[in-house]
Amino acid sequence: MHLVVCAKQIPDPETPPAAFRIDSAKNEVIPAQGIAPVLSPYDAQAAEAALRIKEQSGDGKVTVISLGKESAQAAIKQVLAMGADEGVLLSADEFQGGDSYTTAHALAAAVKKLGDVDAVFCGRQAADWDMGQVGVGIAEELGWPSAIIAKDVKADGGSFVVQRVLADGFETVKMAGPAVITVSNELGDPRYPKLQQIMQAARKTVTTWTPGDLGLQPGEIGAAGARLKLEKLFQPPAGGDVQIMEGDTPADQAKALARALRDAKII
């Protein structure tokens, strides 16, 4: 069984709001000083889901693919350290400035090139832009079925049984492979690689594929192929001035708050 994990490197989503800055001329986030980029958290969970199936099936293989700059090697290595077998980086200047469509299109082309893939695992959304569409996009590009926001995935013969998180409960879906599955945090914590695995992963070579390797034309990818155009990236204004309740004891503070809520006709 051949499983693919799509892994994106992003600025650390736990960056404190005070350290979050935007370059409004370039419509880009300014990397926060001293805070290294990370593997998007849901992608670690996607890897965890794929690795569980690999273990369950006994003879599985996991390939991790990332589209990004050279630095995205670190995200690939992290998934290799978790237990993935091979890594592929899609990297070239022509990929720059793309949107969810061009990303899905390129990742789908890479999956096609691998050839024998049974399932693709993505995060429910990349925790930088929070778009949540590349997984479904890959499925649409490949003509495969998909199940999104999974909390549990099991292989059952050639099919996948996916427990999905809904707004008011859970749903179990069965679909024949090949298929795309996007994974949510409800899956549980991803495994933490051992030092030895990290060292082994560091020595592994990551294959780089360019648009040419994937048979992609310049107009299909990057800024030239994008269908969505970012006009403006900005920081929303912060909220109002807080009134801190004074009082010598918790009881005084609590009474002051109750009175303030009453005076403002909120209760």
Add this chain to the structure above:
Amino acid sequence: MAQDILVVGELAEGALTPTSAELLGLATRLADGGKTNLVLLGSGATGQAAQAFAAGADRVLASDDAAYDQYRSDHWLAAVEATLDQASSAVVLIAQSMVGRDLGPRLAFRRGSAVATDCLRVEQTPEGLRATRSAYGGNAQATYSFNTSPAVVTVRAKSQDPIAPRAGASGETVALPNAGAARTEIVGREAAVSEGLQIQDAPIVVSGGRGLGAPEGFRVVEELAAAFGSDKAAVGSSRAACDLGWYPPSQQVGLTGKVVSPDLYVAVAISGASQHMAGCSGSKTIVAINRDREANIFKAARFGIVGDYKAVVPELIKAIKELL
């Protein structure tokens, strides 16, 4: 500029959802004299046409086939594509719900176009459609334009106003075909809903976070909610508390949880991470109880108490009971 808009509505227990009415309100504003088409799928769809016309729809394209009751991409995508073939629309609006998260990108990619997901504002400008959404966990907002058509937009619940109901409004109804084949099979369903008032509907939401220190902390939070009135207040939680297993995921507020916009939101021992605020920043008044004066939640709050919740909340329960 007049343009036709397609809204993908949703039904809950056979009734048009409030979010669908919000989308129809937005569609009416964007249509600017053009037609607002509504697709409605599932048991009771046709019967909701009058409500849909009152909420702003000009034309309702519906199928009552029960196969649509539980969303499946293949079924819904075929129906919405059939609708677009009959009622060509420049803009497609879908809720950022469990339907929209899948259907939005599926439809956009199928039609060779793009989707902007989880949008907060959608405007028609002289330069074209502009959709603004939150990004970077709520730390930023991003405004997009579309190079392709139709522009598919999934819209965050409660971000749009419905129109004042148009009493007696009528319109055209078109029958859509029954559902065909689907590649996914739903083999099980399990409800995980809290009893009574739901957090999305409650005028007061009291939420607890990791700072409660233990699951028992939620008993105090529940007591505080009860003091406001069990018919008024519901209990939510941060993701950290849900991930720790202290409270059910169905009660999670935030970017990846529920979006609430109550009159009063009380955050107890919650730091106010951007991803949490994404789910509650639409609240009219935010109150924070936190022992750290520097916590981010105080930047969004109107009233705050700096202190240990274990000491403060029981006193607050007393004070509120005295007042109410």
